[in-house]
Amino acid sequence: MRSPNMETFKQQKVEDFYDIGEELGRVSGGELFDFLAQKESLSEEEATSFIKQILEGVNYLHAKKIAHFDLKVGKISPPGGYALGPGLGSGSIYGDVIPSSSHALEPENIMLLDKNIPIPHIKLIDFGLAHEIEDGVEFKNIFGTPEFVAPEIVNYEPLGLEADMWSIGVITYILLSGASPFLGDTKQDTLANITAVSYNFDEEFFSQTSELAKDFIRKLLVKETRKRLTIQEALRHPWITSKGVIRTPEQRKAEPAQLKTERLREYTLKCHSSMPPDNTYVNFERFACVVEDVARMDQGCRALAGARDTIQDDVETLVSIYNEKEAWYREESERAQHDLSQLRYEFRKVQSSKKLLREDIRATGSRLRSTARKLDYLQAQFEALGQELLADLQWLQELVGGFQLESGSVDSPSSVCCQDSSECLGELLNSSRSKDV
Numbered sequence: 001m002r003s004p005n006m007e008t009f010k011q012q013k014v015e016d017f018y019d020i021g022e023e024l025g026r027v028s029g030g031e032l033f034d035f036l037a038q039k040e041s042l043s044e045e046e047a048t049s050f051i052k053q054i055l056e057g058v059n060y061l062h063a064k065k066i067a068h069f070d071l072k073v074g075k076i077s078p079p080g081g082y083a084l085g086p087g088l089g090s091g092s093i094y095g096d097v098i099p100s101s102s103h104a105l106e107p108e109n110i111m112l113l114d115k116n117i118p119i120p121h122i123k124l125i126d127f128g129l130a131h132e133i134e135d136g137v138e139f140k141n142i143f144g145t146p147e148f149v150a151p152e153i154v155n156y157e158p159l160g161l162e163a164d165m166w167s168i169g170v171i172t173y174i175l176l177s178g179a180s181p182f183l184g185d186t187k188q189d190t191l192a193n194i195t196a197v198s199y200n201f202d203e204e205f206f207s208q209t210s211e212l213a214k215d216f217i218r219k220l221l222v223k224e225t226r227k228r229l230t231i232q233e234a235l236r237h238p239w240i241t242s243k244g245v246i247r248t249p250e251q252r253k254a255e256p257a258q259l260k261t262e263r264l265r266e267y268t269l270k271c272h273s274s275m276p277p278d279n280t281y282v283n284f285e286r287f288a289c290v291v292e293d294v295a296r297m298d299q300g301c302r303a304l305a306g307a308r309d310t311i312q313d314d315v316e317t318l319v320s321i322y323n324e325k326e327a328w329y330r331e332e333s334e335r336a337q338h339d340l341s342q343l344r345y346e347f348r349k350v351q352s353s354k355k356l357l358r359e360d361i362r363a364t365g366s367r368l369r370s371t372a373r374k375l376d377y378l379q380a381q382f383e384a385l386g387q388e389l390l391a392d393l394q395w396l397q398e399l400v401g402g403f404q405l406e407s408g409s410v411d412s413p414s415s416v417c418c419q420d421s422s423e424c425l426g427e428l429l430n431s432s433r434s435k436d437v
Contacts, residue, residue, distance in 0.1 A: 027123055031108040032073065035115045036175070044210055046119065047175050052240050053122040054110060054168060055231060061130070062161045062231045069129040069141075069159075071167035072148040073108045073174060110171070133160050146190045147180055151223050154191045162225040165234065169220025176213055177205035181221065197223045212239040 014020070032050065036042055054071075061068055112120040129143050138158045143149075150166035152159055173181045181199035184190040193199070199221065201214055216239040222228040234240065 027111050027113050032110045032112055032122060035112055035120065044213060048240060048242070049119050050122060050175070051168070051172055052235070054124070054171070055235050055240065057122065057124045058164055058168065059231045059235060062164070065133045065161070067131055067133055067159070067161050068124065068127065068164050069131060070109055070126060070144055071164055071171065072145045073110060073171055146187050147183055149194065151195050151197070152225060154195050160225065161231070162228050165220050165228050165231065168234070169217050172220070173217050176209050179205050197221060210239070212242065215239065
């Protein structure tokens with residue numbers, strides 16, 4: 001399925017419509033490693049001069065906060081190895097893998113202005129992947145040539161100017177040895193070696209290399225970007241600044257031997273010896289398919305991003321509702337716990353009051369029973385006293401009656417007194433009989 005805004009590639013020969021002129025963008029000196037491979041030997045001082053020129057070119061870019069992101073030397077996949085898909089150039093490091101029988105050339109981005117002088121001037125080219133690094137703006141991407149990319153590119157981490165310094169370390173390693181530090185049998189092996197920073201200075205390749213050169217490489221091939229040499233620090237490294245220093249005869253005798261370029265020549269020959277036949281039109285067709293796939297992928301990613309935003313909004317809404325409900329339930333739970341606590345307290349009070357009341361009832365009942373017994377006792381005593389009083393009153397009445405008979409006169413004072421006493425005793429006797437005291 002083609003995107004509506006994409007044109008279909010025509011399957012005619014381009015020569016039928018255009019006159020093909022000379023290739024643009026190449027200067028006349030050719031590629032750096034081609035030039036070095038033609039030499040019988042290479043001194044470290046010469047190697048240093050080339051690396052210093054590369055550093056100066058990169059310094060110009062980094063001063064403007066521009067990262068090249070594709071510094072490399074010419075390389076094709078070795079037999080049984082890998083290459084990026086045709087037409088992709090040095091794009092994504094996770095690009096299409098093609099069979100090793102079809103080698104894909106990746107040209108150098110380090111060229112010479114004129115190779116007819118002892119130390120030619122170097123020029124950096126191919127800024128297709130270059131990017132301006134802005135302060136506070138995070139930049140991530142997966143691109144470049146697998147053999148030369150930094151670990152932060154492989155791990156899809158924020159990128160900066162440090163990625164170029166890693167590539168310079170790889171280039172220096174290859175320049176001094178003719179071997180690639182991280183190259184594996186497959187692209188995945190190469191990327192794994194990069195992320196693990198798995199390399200060494202094999203004596204077979206570095207027996208004639210100075211410790212300063214190795215130190216320069218070590219300080220560039222550092223996984224942690226903040227510990228990697230900056231461009232200014234690299235330019236101040238002793239291996240770079242030692243160029244042109246006057247040496248005593250003893251120092252000259254102690255200088256390492258000339259670096260042999262056989263391995264560098266072999267490395268370079270592998271870059272060019274198995275170039276595929278002209279398959280420009282096939283590449284265009286494949287490139288069109290790739291572009292369509294990328295467009296579909298981009299559209300799918302946008303749709304996925306939209307769906308993700310929608311889902312994110314729904315999730316945020318649900319989380320908000322959940323938080324509100326949780327707060328309400330928590331508040332209700334706290335209120336219910338408080339009310340329950342109050343009820344428990346009141347219940348305990350009632351239980352305590354009930355217990356005290358029962359104890360009071362038992363005590364009152366006991367006192368009432370004791371009082372009843374006392375009343376019964378007093379009643380018995382009262383009745384006994386009443387009987388005694390009644391008997392005494394009868395005796396007094398009889399006594400008073402006897403006095404009246406002896407006096408014989410009704411009007412005498414004693415008779416009147418006896419009569420009054422008899423009446424009072426009669427009333428008391430009647431009261432005692434009616435049980436009124």
